[in-house]
Amino acid sequence: MKRTTLSLIAVATALAAVTGFATLTTQDGPATPVAKAPTRLPVERAGLVCPVPSTSEVAETVYTSYTPAGTASAGGATKAEQPTARLLPAAGGATRGGSGEGKKPKAPKAPATVTAPGKPVTAEANGAAVPALTGSATGTLAPGWTVQQTTVVTAGGARGLLGLTCGAPDTDFWFPAASTAKERQDYVHLTNPDDTAAVADIELYGPEGVLKSQFTEGIPVPPRSTVPVLLSTLTGEAAQRDVTVHVTTRSGRVGAAIGAADEKLGSDWLAAAADPASSAVLPGIPADATSVRLVAFVPGDDDADLKIQLATPTGTIVPAGAGSGTLHVKSGMTAAIDLPGLTRGQAGSLLLTPSDPKKPTPVVAALQVVRGKGESAEIAFVPATAAISARATVADNRAKASTLALTATGSDAQVKITASAGSRGGTPTSRTVTVKAGATTALTDLVPGGVKGGYALTVEPVSGGKVYASRTLALPEDGVQMFTVQPLADDRGTVEVPSARQDLKVLGN
Known part of the structure; x- marks a missing residue:
């Protein structure tokens, strides 16, 4: 349940819709109430x-x-x-x-x-x-x-x-x-x-x-x-x-x-997973992950049978080590499965879909990911994330340390990626990238010109299928493979506002 804060203007407009309606005059009769398409406006408070x-x-x-x-x-x-x-x-x-x-x-x-x-x-x-x-x-x-x-x-x-x-x-x-x-x-x-x-x-x-x-x-x-x-x-x-x-x-x-x-294994933040849904995308598993564990839960009354697939740079496969490629999750119970050797040197994203499309069951899911072994090991988490509908941004990227992973579902997708200026200087840059359906594209060269300090990456879908994204920040320290992964959630920078005009006559009806 995710909510966007409405601006005062948006609230006022919504209230106006209670006391007014749009009208359309026809040649054959009086004005007939019709609904106008809502307008999207930028939020004014976040x-x-x-x-x-x-x-x-x-x-x-x-x-x-x-x-x-x-x-x-x-x-x-x-x-x-x-x-x-x-x-x-x-x-x-x-x-x-x-x-x-x-x-x-x-x-x-x-x-x-x-x-x-x-x-x-x-x-x-x-x-x-x-x-x-x-x-x-x-x-x-x-x-x-x-x-x-x-x-x-x-x-x-x-x-x-x-x-x-x-x-x-x-x-x-x-x-x-x-x-x-x-x-x-x-x-x-x-x-x-x-x-x-x-x-x-x-x-x-x-x-x-x-x-x-x-x-x-x-x-x-x-x-x-x-x-x-x-x-x-x-x-x-x-x-x-x-x-x-x-x-x-x-x-x-x-x-x-x-x-x-x-x-x-060290420490990291576990962010909330996307709302329960019958399918899930867990984007941006690092190429050099040494251990990946999938954890899923069904909040409803029905069990779920999930098909496990990996979106690689070249397409979707059933990952090695996933057994039958399915996971049974009982209602109200947490299920987990280890996925050894999952990425095999290539960044990927895990896709969870109903084994039987006719029996969709909402689930929530997340990955525990480890890089390195022994004393050099480090832990991070990749929760399921929602698709980017309009725009998403991740801040604190660093040259030679950040990887942006993009995964498309349904059909090929084009996205515009903008790297901001750095916190201490630099020139913003933008480029358009095509992501193949069922594949993961990992980008490490999204660095603004002359960058000094940290910078932000903004992703905007242009056309095609749904796009999911995450950013990996890797900062090795004394031989420890320190890293963290942040999913990119839609920034909800705009809100849908009903179109209406005031008509107090409706109060008398």
Whole structure:
């Protein structure tokens, strides 16, 4: 359940539709009410939430904030209402299931404040006292506004490269590929950006169904506050390697993400998967992945039989090591399968479809991916993602470290890709790429001219089939294959607004 914030103009127009209607005069009679096609307008306000980046004293975090160029404002800003796009610290919250109460760190200055579309802005924040952030963008800076939070931890149990596209607050989130295993420390971070309290519920589902708990209902999240919850403390049942987490709110809304740390494989963020659907695309498995594990869950009443396919650079195949190429997922239970030797040196995307097209069953899914072996191993996650309908952006790309993976379904697709200027200089560049149906195209040469600092990549479908995308950022450190993968979600920079004119006569009918 994903929502786009409506601008005040959009709301006012929608309200006008309650008291008015469009008319069409014919030669044979009086005016007849007809519906006019809705209009798409740029949003004028957008909100994002970034969780606490790390509790490690050696953590180094970079925030990159960016609004794509090219979307005009619906109304324009006055001198008294200049466009803004900034992040502000949220208050600290009590840690549920951790080693004590959360602290309220001293609030730093607002980081990464965007001043104009097309110019990425970065800010650094180091150490364990960095708070969660909430942010909003207005006017011309709202359509497509995105923030990337990238953290490097070089030592300790949370060692790794942790990347997350800060998400919009919502009321419903699914997280397959979480864990309550002894070697894992998985925290779900709940951040409330609003001035009123929110109340959240957390449900856990293992291979045998729901995990019983008396601590997962009615979790209060105070206004402008964050609450991290350790999953393993929410249930008294045996530890489970594969768990699906469902976060909902009874009142209010929250931002939600899971910080996962494995004592041997490092750490990363697990972002929410796409809404339940009968088919799923998990884009951008790195070419050199040494281990891939698929985790799926069926939230409905019917079991699902899924066909597993891999979209390679040349087409779709049944991956080696997938057995029969199918996965049976029982209703209300989490299923998992290891896919050894999946990529064989070529980047790919996993495609899940009903084995019987006549029996579609909605599922949610995610991948746990490992690069490297032994002490050099590093973990990341690839959740199922929705197709890009109009535009999507990922920030904090770096020269020689970023790979953009694109997968098309249904038919060949053309997409326009724009690399912004760097945060410290450079010239934007654009190109159009054709992605074959059922194939994955991995691009590493999307670097703006003379780039200095991090830059953003914006993907816009031009024609053809549906397009799914993710970005891999690889930053090896002391021999460890540190990496993180972020799916590209549609930025919902525009909203559909009904066309109407005021006609108060309808109130008398």
